[in-house]
Amino acid sequence: MVTRNRPIRIGVLGTHSTGKTTLLKRIEMELRAQGVTVARTGRLAKRAASIGLPKMQHHTSASTEWIITQGIADQLAAAAQGADVVLVDRASLDALAYLHAALEYRSERLDRLENERLRILAATQLPQYDLLLASVLDPRVPVDTGHDYDARYRLLVDRHVHGLLEEEQIPHQRVTSDPASHNHAIERALRICLQEAPV
């Protein structure tokens, strides 16, 4: 059994209401059932909004930078608590996809150097993830009625998430709305964690 001095990290990304948190909760439950200690990070956009930063189609370079850096800090804090596995609800690249989608939504462009800076910031985290799961929007699945999402923006985020992953050739697993796809993602996550975590 390989022991490591850093926890296993599994990140998810994808547009809103595509089952990311539910998927992580299921992975969390399965891991704990096997005795693995798990920490889950998340609620970044909500926390950003609570300190006055814009969200959704109003995202700016500042809100994106806050979300990426706060996400990094959350992951470090979770690791410092001694968790065997850290489940990251929104891997760093996700924030960049949200920003790109917001800019396209508003027909705006970001300064090239600023864009590059954010891209490098997000990219610094990619080697940290042992597995990246990317949810795929299924337009047939109705959105939770509790949310008043802009459908066009949601679609744009989906396109930018998968566009960035392809562009940067980042290894990841796509997770569709099909329950079998969710199960496959959970099985893969468990396999990685159970091989490596000090159970």
Add this chain to the structure above:
Amino acid sequence: MNVPVAPHGRALPILSPQKIRGLKPSLADVIEYRKSGLSLNWIVGCPLECGYCVRHLFDNFEMKVPRRLMSDEEAVASLVHHRYFEPHRTPIQLLNRATDPMLPVVKPHLVNVLRHLDNQGLTNHVLIITRWRVEPEDCAVLNSFKNLRLTVLVTHSAIDNERIEPVDSNIAATSLRTLFDHAERYRTVLYWRPIVPGLNDTDAHLERARELSAHAHATVFTGLFFRKEIAAYYEAHGLPLPYEDTARRKIMPQAAEKRILDYFHTPEHLTAPWGALFRKTSCAVAYAHGEADYNGHYGIRELCTICPQEQLALCRSAWRKPDLAEVTERARELGATGTVEVTERAIIVEGLDEPPRYYLQHGYGYQCHDRAKPHHHRQHGRAPIGWKAENGTTA
């Protein structure tokens, strides 16, 4: 889902004495005498996060990864040397309070304890309650015990609000079928609970439960245990409160019970019009093993109105009103104060807490009630919420 399982390596860690001291004393105490038996809970912590879990009452809901309080051998010794343990008689429950016994990390310890008990030649009833995965290879292990009277109860609620019931109900449904298909020496019971009107009592829910009950040796249905700690959790998480009030006992409103009974009623089955459906856990367990109820519920006749005739006959033949002088002497030894009575329904005592009352109850197979907590007619073991007051017989 084909779930990979961690190679069975090291044993579940034992919490340090300091951490155990930090637990609520009632949780750190591994043995508790409950109505369904002497309950051994040497492992605490659970990832399943069921909103209505009794772990709220022990301030333990946040502990998501199981840990042991002592070794399996020490747990066995604590049980069999407990002052209220009687070989071959006292019903036993394992890990029914603070974790799920079939979690992969818990299961090896459960099996270890079962093996120790079985190897001692004990024939006591042992109840295991789970809502997690049970595989055919687990059934083979459960069938391998030669002496214990083992029952696996599978909890199934079918509540589809993920914040109240995060565990996929299909897991329990599959486990029940697997258990039933492979049962040789053990029995399996569908533990249909908690039933909350408006949440999981639609016709579709009832139909699903009836279909599942065909894959069990017996079925028990019960309501929600809704204490103030559980209500506080619901409120803090923005969950709809199922009842305005909390209660000491489980809440099973009359209208909900009637719907269930009507749904299961098949008058053409003359000797068992409700099939193997029971109101009380011990009744279902006893039926599944072909025995009389060890809790003496036969004395509370209104509980028996749905029982199969063959079961009633068994309970009737085993049910003996204990001798008053003998009961009085034993109750006094246990610390009873005031008058001891033996009525047609129960032994009535004063000054005895639940453990000694259950000790008497299981010893005589006859209900034992506290005079200060009367069991009103048709409200045995139920909260008064959802029931019209009736001037029936008390205790």
